[in-house]
Amino acid sequence: TSQNLSEEFAEAARQLKKEAPRIQFGKIDVTHQHDLRKEFNIQAFPTVKFFVNGSREDPIDCKGVRKASTFITWVKRRTGPSTVLINSTDQAEAIIKADDLAVIGFFRELHNDSVEVFSETARDVPEMPFGMTASEDVCANYGIQRNSLVVFKKGKPVHNEVLEEGGQNKLGLTRLIKTFTLDLVTEYNIETSVKIFDVPVENHILLFTPKNLETFNEIYEHYQSAAAEFRGKILFVLVDTNEARNGRIFEYFRIRDIDVPAVRILNLTSDAKYKMPADDVTLENLKEFCQSYLSGKAKQHLSSEEIPQDWDKMPVKVLVGKNFNSIIF
Numbered sequence: 001t002s003q004n005l006s007e008e009f010a011e012a013a014r015q016l017k018k019e020a021p022r023i024q025f026g027k028i029d030v031t032h033q034h035d036l037r038k039e040f041n042i043q044a045f046p047t048v049k050f051f052v053n054g055s056r057e058d059p060i061d062c063k064g065v066r067k068a069s070t071f072i073t074w075v076k077r078r079t080g081p082s083t084v085l086i087n088s089t090d091q092a093e094a095i096i097k098a099d100d101l102a103v104i105g106f107f108r109e110l111h112n113d114s115v116e117v118f119s120e121t122a123r124d125v126p127e128m129p130f131g132m133t134a135s136e137d138v139c140a141n142y143g144i145q146r147n148s149l150v151v152f153k154k155g156k157p158v159h160n161e162v163l164e165e166g167g168q169n170k171l172g173l174t175r176l177i178k179t180f181t182l183d184l185v186t187e188y189n190i191e192t193s194v195k196i197f198d199v200p201v202e203n204h205i206l207l208f209t210p211k212n213l214e215t216f217n218e219i220y221e222h223y224q225s226a227a228a229e230f231r232g233k234i235l236f237v238l239v240d241t242n243e244a245r246n247g248r249i250f251e252y253f254r255i256r257d258i259d260v261p262a263v264r265i266l267n268l269t270s271d272a273k274y275k276m277p278a279d280d281v282t283l284e285n286l287k288e289f290c291q292s293y294l295s296g297k298a299k300q301h302l303s304s305e306e307i308p309q310d311w312d313k314m315p316v317k318v319l320v321g322k323n324f325n326s327i328i329f
Contacts, residue, residue, distance in 0.1 A: 002046045005066060009048070012071035023075055050078060064178075064198040065126060073126035082122035085110075086133035089141045095131045096152045101180055105132035105163070106139050108146045114163040118149060121173045127181060149173065151180050159231075175201050176232030184227045185220070185236045188246065201235040202268045205290065207281065208250070209261035210242045219261060219281045226286035234265070234290055264301070265293050275301035 006027065013025035030037035040049060040059065049059035065074050086092045086104070096102045103125070105118040115132065122130035133139070139146050144160065151159040161176065178199045186192050188206070196204070207223050209216060220238070227236035239246055241260050250256075253264050253273065263276035263286070274293055278285040292298045311318040319327060 005046045008066060008068045009071060011068035012075070015068065015072055016075065020075070020079065023079065050075070052078075064200070066198075070126045074123075077123045077126060082119045083130040083132045086131045086138060087135055089138050092131065092133065092138050092141070095129050097155050099129055100154055101128040102152045103128060103130045103177055104150050104152065105130070106142070106144045106146050106148045106150065107132060107134045107163075110134050113165055114147055117170050117173065118163065120170045121177065124170070124174045125177050128177070151177060153180060171200075172232065175199070179231055179235065182235070184231070185224050185238050187238045187240065188249065189243070190245065196235065196237060197268075199235060201232065203234045203293070204237055204266045204268065205234050206237045206239050206253070206264050206266065207261065208239045208241050208253070208255050208259070208264070209281075211240045212242060213261065222281055222283040222286060225283050226290065229287065230290050233294060263289065265289070265298070273301050274298045
């Protein structure tokens with residue numbers, strides 16, 4: 001909530017007052033400051049913006065940060081080095097084992113485009129520690145080819161991303177890394193919904209099924225396998241249709257009991273929904289659906305009643321989703 005965030009923001013300000021007195025924290029109630037709301041295009045609450053070098057032009061958005069400790073890390077990475085330079089295996093081990101998640105960049109040399117993209121990504125992911133190294137010994141210790149980004153979870157490598165010179169996208173890396181704060185497949189509930197929307201992946205795929213379905217384990221295995229292939233591009237969510245508190249999400253997707261198991265993709269930016277053409281939830285069908293969606297070939301799914309037989313018999317025509325486009329446009 002705004003109140004919680006305001007308290008965490010104030011706590012970050014208190015802690016940074018001694019460490020970094022040049023960084024000032026302020027808050028504005030834009031309900032009474034219409035000009036400021038318009039100038040900085042404030043559309044959601046709360047919004048946190050970081051102003052650099054006394055300029056009110058192009059402030060940096062601080063998105064998805066909710067805890068004082070993460071605020072502090074975010075600000076420090078914006079005003080100083082965003083990653084720790086690693087020179088020894090002991091140093092690497094200390095970073096990897098200090099938290100549940102850690103990201104290490106292994107490089108041939110520390111002055112190239114890949115390093116710059118890695119450092120920029122670190123600024124946008126304050127939730128986890130970032131380190132980078134060009135040490136031959138450290139690279140050899142982990143058996144990693146240099147110019148790679150490796151995500152460690154609970155001390156073990158769980159993802160290795162090769163960093164190609166000039167071919168890496170900061171937003172793509174940020175999305176990929178942030179997905180590791182969630183499970184490979186995240187079950188939707190009140191607690192996880194906030195985390196799901198904090199990860200900046202706009203494509204969500206949802207599997208609607210009762211967890212006590214006879215074939216659930218088999219379906220879930222296929223779903224997890226597909227999730228591993230599309231990590232960072234599509235966020236995989238499981239919705240238990242036996243859970244009464246999930247009623248609103250069924251309504252939103254117009255899912256009925258007889259439809260399950262059902263698979264839908266939602267684009268958060270456009271709010272467009274897509275239905276998997278195949279009824280069977282197999283790895284092959286899931287992969288085909290995800291690939292057709294990402295390549296722009298999937299057809300948008302419009303929930304609609306059937307077209308009434310006498311829809312055009314009267315001067316006022318009866319329109320439903322299925323004939324709206326063809327008749328109106």
